[in-house]
Amino acid sequence: MRLLLLAGTGEARRIAKALAEMPIDTVASLAGATQKPLDLAVQTRHGGFGGGEGFRAFLKTERISAVLDATHPFADRISLRSARICDEMAVPYAQLLRPGWVPEPEDTWRFFDAEEQAASFIAEGAIVFLGTGPQGLAKFANLTGRRVICRRIDPPQNPFPFPGGEYLLGRPPFSVEDEVALFRRLKVDWLVVKNSGGAASRSKLDAARVLGIPVALLNRPPQPDALRVETVEDALAWVRGLLT
Known part of the structure; x- marks a missing residue:
């Protein structure tokens, strides 16, 4: 199994650390928004894929078995494109989307x-x-x-x-x-x-x-209509389920 982790968040760093200790061939991808991002614990590629066709070609040539999207909640173009192409190519896809903030009584x-x-x-x-x-x-x-x-x-x-x-x-x-x-x-x-x-x-x-x-x-932009989890633990459980 070869997993593509779409990274760029703190959750993605935690996931990468856990995946490094699992029997999974993992490659992480960072879009390059930050010049000197913190190191991840797995093989990491930097920069975009070159649009939808580039992403499609990457999945094919790298023999990606599944995609775990742990990008920022506002990286909507990446998430929407990734979910759509994975669906078209029958590649399992899941999005880790943490819950949004809600105000408390003393907030304005x-x-x-x-x-x-x-x-x-x-x-x-x-x-x-x-x-x-x-x-x-x-x-x-x-x-x-x-x-x-x-x-x-x-x-x-x-x-x-x-x-x-x-x-x-x-x-x-x-x-x-x-x-x-x-x-x-x-x-x-x-x-x-x-x-x-x-x-x-x-x-x-x-x-x-x-x-x-x-x-x-x-407010957050629209998100893909795809399998979604809210926590790192649930994301890792999804990955483990792919191994069975």
Whole structure:
């Protein structure tokens, strides 16, 4: 059996570590969004497949027996394409999709469907902390008139895509205490994040609760109609089931 692990999340790293100790020939794939990603415990390829036909060719030439998709909840193009092609080629596919975040009584959250909608409820002059990462940043261009701070892992190769914005470098994980101190120093008025879910990146939401900062959460894009699990343990159970 040869398994393709579509990686890029903390869950994928945990899965790769477990798979390295199992009698499975595993190859992981990273899309290349981060310049210096953390090492995985299995053979890893970097970069895209070259579109749908490239992915199809990879599955065939590498004799992939199954695909476990543990990409980010917002990597919807990868997930939709992978699920569709696996279905067409009769290659078993499963998606690990962690549950989204839900507000607690003391939270002040606003949900929205598209980046451009954030400007409709964030007042001009506000200091906005974007925890959404640099991908898709240009879609927030109508936030001009606010001070926009976008945190990213890698140093930028190009200027900020619209006036009034600046980058802040930082590599997770970040503790709640670190985020509280940062938001206080920056005098943040709004926190904008993708509803990624998971415990690893929740600290910024907890910090916003401590400080009473309103949060705008970008809703998840559509996901594939395919077998789905929510935890690393269930994903590994699916893999083990393929061995029987």
